[in-house]
Amino acid sequence: MIQVSKLKKSYGQTKAVNNISFEIQTGSVVGFLGANGAGKTTTMDMLTGCQGQDAGEIKILGKKLDGSDWAVLQNVGYLPDEPPLHGEMTVREFLTYVATLRGLYGTSLKSAYNRQVEQLSLQKVEKKLIRNLSKGYRQRVALGQAIIHEPKVWILDEPTEGLDPTQIKEIRGLIENRPAGTTVMLSSHIMSEVEKNCESLLVIDEGKIAASGSLKDIKKQFQKKYIIRCELSQTSRTSLFEELMAADKSLLAKSIDQSAVEISIRESESELDRILATCVAKNIKVREIRESGSLEDLFSQLTMQKKAANIVEKKAI
Amino acid sequence: MNKVWILANRDFWSYLRSPKGSVILFFFTFFLGLFFSVYTSEFIEMKQKAANLGTAGPSVESFLRAVYMNVHFILMLVVPAVTMSSLAGERANHSIRILLSSSIGSGQIVFGKFMGIVMFMSLALLASCVFPAFAMVFGNPQPAVVFSGLLGVFLLMLSQVAICLYVSSTTKNQLLAFLLGVFSLFLLIIIGYAAEKQVQPGAVQDSLRYLAQTDHLDLFLKGVISTKSIGYFLSLTGLFLFLSYLSLHNLRRG
Numbered sequence: 001m002i003q004v005s006k007l008k009k010s011y012g013q014t015k016a017v018n019n020i021s022f023e024i025q026t027g028s029v030v031g032f033l034g035a036n037g038a039g040k041t042t043t044m045d046m047l048t049g050c051q052g053q054d055a056g057e058i059k060i061l062g063k064k065l066d067g068s069d070w071a072v073l074q075n076v077g078y079l080p081d082e083p084p085l086h087g088e089m090t091v092r093e094f095l096t097y098v099a100t101l102r103g104l105y106g107t108s109l110k111s112a113y114n115r116q117v118e119q120l121s122l123q124k125v126e127k128k129l130i131r132n133l134s135k136g137y138r139q140r141v142a143l144g145q146a147i148i149h150e151p152k153v154w155i156l157d158e159p160t161e162g163l164d165p166t167q168i169k170e171i172r173g174l175i176e177n178r179p180a181g182t183t184v185m186l187s188s189h190i191m192s193e194v195e196k197n198c199e200s201l202l203v204i205d206e207g208k209i210a211a212s213g214s215l216k217d218i219k220k221q222f223q224k225k226y227i228i229r230c231e232l233s234q235t236s237r238t239s240l241f242e243e244l245m246a247a248d249k250s251l252l253a254k255s256i257d258q259s260a261v262e263i264s265i266r267e268s269e270s271e272l273d274r275i276l277a278t279c280v281a282k283n284i285k286v287r288e289i290r291e292s293g294s295l296e297d298l299f300s301q302l303t304m305q306k307k308a309a310n311i312v313e314k315k316a317i
Numbered sequence: 318m319n320k321v322w323i324l325a326n327r328d329f330w331s332y333l334r335s336p337k338g339s340v341i342l343f344f345f346t347f348f349l350g351l352f353f354s355v356y357t358s359e360f361i362e363m364k365q366k367a368a369n370l371g372t373a374g375p376s377v378e379s380f381l382r383a384v385y386m387n388v389h390f391i392l393m394l395v396v397p398a399v400t401m402s403s404l405a406g407e408r409a410n411h412s413i414r415i416l417l418s419s420s421i422g423s424g425q426i427v428f429g430k431f432m433g434i435v436m437f438m439s440l441a442l443l444a445s446c447v448f449p450a451f452a453m454v455f456g457n458p459q460p461a462v463v464f465s466g467l468l469g470v471f472l473l474m475l476s477q478v479a480i481c482l483y484v485s486s487t488t489k490n491q492l493l494a495f496l497l498g499v500f501s502l503f504l505l506i507i508i509g510y511a512a513e514k515q516v517q518p519g520a521v522q523d524s525l526r527y528l529a530q531t532d533h534l535d536l537f538l539k540g541v542i543s544t545k546s547i548g549y550f551l552s553l554t555g556l557f558l559f560l561s562y563l564s565l566h567n568l569r570r571g
Contacts, residue, residue: 048418052570067570070420078418082411088331100323101419145415 001026002047002153002183007056009042016042017053018207024183024200026061026152029175031198031215032187039207040187041081044155047185048078060153074103077151081158083142087131091122091141094130095148102149116144119174121167135162143171150179156186160193172197226272228263229288230279320421324429329436332399338437345395345441352387353448356380377456378463381449382538385466388445389506389531392477397498399437400481403430404565405494423566427482427558434478442471462540469537472550473530477502479557486564505530 002024009017017039024030034040045051047058049065058065063072086094095116099109117123120140125133130141139162147154154175160168168190175184175197185202188194194201201218203211211218263275272289279286332338360380367374407413416426449463481498488494509529516522526532533546 045414048414049569050414050417052568067566070422070569072420073418074420076418078414080411080414084410084412084414086327086331086412087410088335097323097327098415101320101415101421103420 001059001061002185003057003059004043004047005057005059007043007046007058008054009039009046009051010054015207017046019056020204020207020209021056022202022209022212024185024202026183027181028200029184029186029198031194031201032185032204033194033201034187034204034210038204040204041157043204044078044080044157044185044187048076048155049073050078050080074149075152077146077149077154079143079146079154079156079159081161083138084145085130085138085142087129090127090129091133091137092126094141095144098145099148104149112148112150116148119170120144121170136164136167139163140167143174147174152182154178154182154184154186156184158188159186160188160190168193227288227290228272228275228279228286229290230261230263231285231287321425321429321432324416324421324426325432325436328403328430328433332433332437333440337398337402341395341398342441342444345391346444346447348391349384349388349445349448353384353451356384377452377458378540380456381452381458381463381466382535384448385470385538386531386535388470389473389534392474393499393502393506395441396434396438396474396477396502397481397484397495399434400478400485400498401491401494403434403482404485404561405488405491406485408489409491417569423569424562427486427561427565431478431482431558431561434482435475438474438478439471442467442474459540465540465542466538468542469534469546472537472547473534476530476550476553476557479554479561480505483557483561483564486561502530 002022004023005021007017007020008015020039020043032040032044042051046053047060047065049070052067060072061075063069065072086097089097092113095113096109099112104112117126120143122137122140122144125137125141130138133141139159143156143159146156160171163171172193175186178184184197186194186197195215198215200214201211202209203218276286276289278284332341357380360375360377364374404413407416421429446467449458449467452458453460453463480501481494484497484501485494488497505528507529509526509532512522512525512529516525527549533543533549536543536546
């Protein structure tokens with residue numbers, strides 16, 4: 001189990017992580033989502049001892065991570081966004097080195113190494129220097145160093161980055177077939193992978209938790225049913241927002257480009273009718289109406305929650 | 318202790334197998350050899366002049382002392398070049414996260430890094446022993462003086478590695494780590510001269526002169542194994558290893 005309470009981290013004036021709290025149950029797979037710069041990597045760094053927090057508490061498997069005893073990290077495996085590799089070593093040397101640092105020796109080292117090579121299909125590149133490997137192989141070696149010691153907690157930042165579809169499927173299999181009781185926290189920008197791998201979500205936006213819970217519950221709570229794509233000028237765009245937002249402040253709008261905007265609405269036929277009527281009245285061309293069902297839309301909605309309201313607020317000021 | 322050895326061993330072989338390591342070893346032995354060659358010519362010339370005048374001339378020990386006083390300046394460039402890729406380099410290429418996210422203590426990380434660099438630099442010093450070996454074969458110096466000189470150079474190297482390792486722990490920028498390392502070592506070379514010229518004789522001048530590495534090395538090269546100088550080098554080494562530990566521990570603790 002991972003328990004985080006009132007975690008804070010600032011870089012100068014910037015609050016990278018702003019008083020977040022969450023719990024991840026033992027054995028679950030949690031998707032950790034957020035836009036670039038939202039605070040995902042900082043949070044993961046703090047959970048794995050790579051950075052200290054300014055305030056707050058972290059507990060991994062019931063033990064505090066506060067610098068008094070690093071032994072708690074023996075049960076943690078971390079794959080950061082930038083793969084931590086020694087390019088001058090071969091794959092075999094590197095994985096053996098990491099395994100010995102993690103306390104594996106003799107037959108346990110040999111079996112861990114062989115298992116990792118097989119699981120990550122590294123047979124062809126065992127004796128090659130890491131700096132000469134392709135991006136995909138480097139990513140797999142980096143994943144290997146994170147889990148070679150069979151930790152109880154996997155913290156994976158973009159584990160499928162740079163991998164081809166077959167390799168992504170293998171990584172999915174690795175997560176599905178992980179040892180019983182292994183907790184996984186993974187972040188990814190590939191929403192389809194998050195949907196396939198994760199049972200629950202944790203969404204961070206500008207250093208704060210925007211949503212947390214099971215995937216099903218979050219979709220039910222936040223998901224909008226319809227997405228309408230309109231083509232309009234700058235003047236008609238602002239007046240359209242004002243009118244729509246006045247009626248429904250939870251409405252979400254996203255600019256596609258200079259002349260197009262997407263509007264997301266709740267599951268409501270009457271609301272759809274109202275918006276379409278407004279568009280007709282203002283002579284706004286509706287190019288597309290579709291049902292929203294993907295995690296991409298949900299992610300956009302959760303991270304764009306404030307932005308549509310801000311457009312009208314700025315106008316009011 | 319085992320994890321310290323694993324870290325040290327990895328770093329040692331990494332330096333040894335890298336092109337940079339080969340260049341550094343070559344640089345060290347080449348320039349020391351250059352000084353040895355130049356001083357040998359001067360020594361022979363002075364010996365001949367002295368023989369013509371009926372005097373003894375310079376001793377082999379003083380010749381070796383002159384050669385090894387220059388090791389200061391060579392180490393001033395070599396040690397920062399090695400240590401810059403230690404903690405600074407690992408932070409820059411993110412491989413430090415392997416260590417920070419493991420159960421290895423900050424002290425073990427620092428000591429492991431220190432030992433890896435010391436092992437590599439000891440290899441360089443060992444290679445340079447060919448010069449006093451030549452002197453012993455052809456010049457017959459007192460072995461105790463030769464041993465004392467080498468011990469002094471070794472202790473000097475330990476303290477310089479510790480200082481530059483600390484500098485490396487404070488930044489992700491390898492070039493900055495190198496420049497600050499060179500600057501710090503240069504400061505410890507000239508502080509004695511500066512104190513003599515700029516400060517009035519007294520407690521302050523004595524304190525500043527005590528900090529000067531050249532004075533302590535000189536004693537060893539003269540064949541004097543002083544506990545004060547041993548204490549100086551070991552204290553300096555211990556102090557900067559502790560500061561490196563604090564630097565790394567603060568990074569992990571926040």
